[in-house]
Amino acid sequence: xxxxxxxxxxxxxxxxxxxxxxxxxxxxxxxxxxxxxxxxxxxxxxxxxxxxxxxxxxxxxxxxxxxxxxxxxxxxxxxxxxxxxxxxxxxxxxxxxxxxxxxxxxxxxxxxxxxxxxxxxxxxxxxxxxxxxxxxxxxxxxxxxxxxxxxxxxxxxxxxxxxxxxxxxxxxxxxxxxxxxxxxxxxxxxxxxxxxxxxxxxxxxxxxxxxxxxxxxxxxxxxxxxxxxxxxxxxxxxxxxxxxx
Amino acid sequence: xxxxxxxxxxxxxxxxxxxxxxxxxxxxxxxxxxxxxxxxxxxxxxxxxxxxxxxxxxxxxxxxxxxxxxxxxxxxxxxxxxxxxxxxxxxxxxxxxxxxxxxxxxxxxxxxxx
Numbered sequence: 001x002x003x004x005x006x007x008x009x010x011x012x013x014x015x016x017x018x019x020x021x022x023x024x025x026x027x028x029x030x031x032x033x034x035x036x037x038x039x040x041x042x043x044x045x046x047x048x049x050x051x052x053x054x055x056x057x058x059x060x061x062x063x064x065x066x067x068x069x070x071x072x073x074x075x076x077x078x079x080x081x082x083x084x085x086x087x088x089x090x091x092x093x094x095x096x097x098x099x100x101x102x103x104x105x106x107x108x109x110x111x112x113x114x115x116x117x118x119x120x121x122x123x124x125x126x127x128x129x130x131x132x133x134x135x136x137x138x139x140x141x142x143x144x145x146x147x148x149x150x151x152x153x154x155x156x157x158x159x160x161x162x163x164x165x166x167x168x169x170x171x172x173x174x175x176x177x178x179x180x181x182x183x184x185x186x187x188x189x190x191x192x193x194x195x196x197x198x199x200x201x202x203x204x205x206x207x208x209x210x211x212x213x214x215x216x217x218x219x220x221x222x223x224x225x226x227x228x229x230x231x232x233x234x235x236x237x238x239x240x241x242x243x244x245x
Numbered sequence: 246x247x248x249x250x251x252x253x254x255x256x257x258x259x260x261x262x263x264x265x266x267x268x269x270x271x272x273x274x275x276x277x278x279x280x281x282x283x284x285x286x287x288x289x290x291x292x293x294x295x296x297x298x299x300x301x302x303x304x305x306x307x308x309x310x311x312x313x314x315x316x317x318x319x320x321x322x323x324x325x326x327x328x329x330x331x332x333x334x335x336x337x338x339x340x341x342x343x344x345x346x347x348x349x350x351x352x353x354x355x356x357x358x359x
Contacts, residue, residue, distance in 0.1 A: 015311065016285055016311060016314060016315050017281050017284065017285045018278070018281045018282040018284075018285040018286075018315055018318075018319070019285075019314065019315060019318055021277070021278055021281045022266065022269075022270075022278060022318065022319075025270050025274050025278065026269045026270060029269075029270065029271065058314075060307065060310055060311060060314075084314075085310060085313050085314035085317065085329075085332075086310075106313075106314045106317050106318055107262060107317040107318040107320075108318070109265070110265065110266075110269045111269075
């Protein structure tokens, strides 16, 4: 559950001073702790200094494209919402493929932004909270829930999952052996009631599959042609899995 | 992309957007927000005029895109729609800068009205 009383630390990366101020003021009024950046360079510094828990990212920045920052944000382990005046489907798809967790087209509804941030905040755990109780194992794949990481076979930390990949993995683990329709993935993972190009889902599954492979486990994500995807386990005896929030 | 005639039919300001901003923020923040909005617009419009003089189409489209985002968020829907056309590479309306200035003033006035 989202801790409504907690002050989540949010970084707003936006080149328009008016939009920065509007969004920052609104989020501060609603109890968030907000830091600001307006360029790629400044945002990279801010990621290191402020260690934000959530990032709001504009794509058109004065010294480059916000796309170039998504990998840095993902590497920092912060969920990311892209806000942009770019309305083409390819911009939404590309943002999600690169690891963004959500996309909103300007003009944005401030209340909607807050709700989406709170939804993403469900994936956040306090910094440095990883411990043994947060490691769960499923068919030889160990997952560090707190840090959203697939733990390698030798016990070393492995690939960190993006928030979208983590949501997808949860969905698979909650219903192992069952086919999950693309529409369900679009709705529950990408937060979309529809999606124009299912390639975004294929790419997301592909990335998750690669990261699971680094764990050396026995889980397979199988494409069920024309329907969706399913998590195959070595035997059909499904092991229920319910990671704590 | 909207046609010019469809854009001409739009109201200069979308009252719903203005109301949302007013409801979202405490009144004491409105003066500062208005000032920042005006500075933002003036800066972008100044850069836009410079890009036009330099015939720098790439920069023109980039700044138009920025203006589209700012105006759309602050309810200046007509100016945002014109800016969107320029950002997509359409011809520049000779009155564009003046239209944006009028839209800026209309937003400023609407935000400050209690």
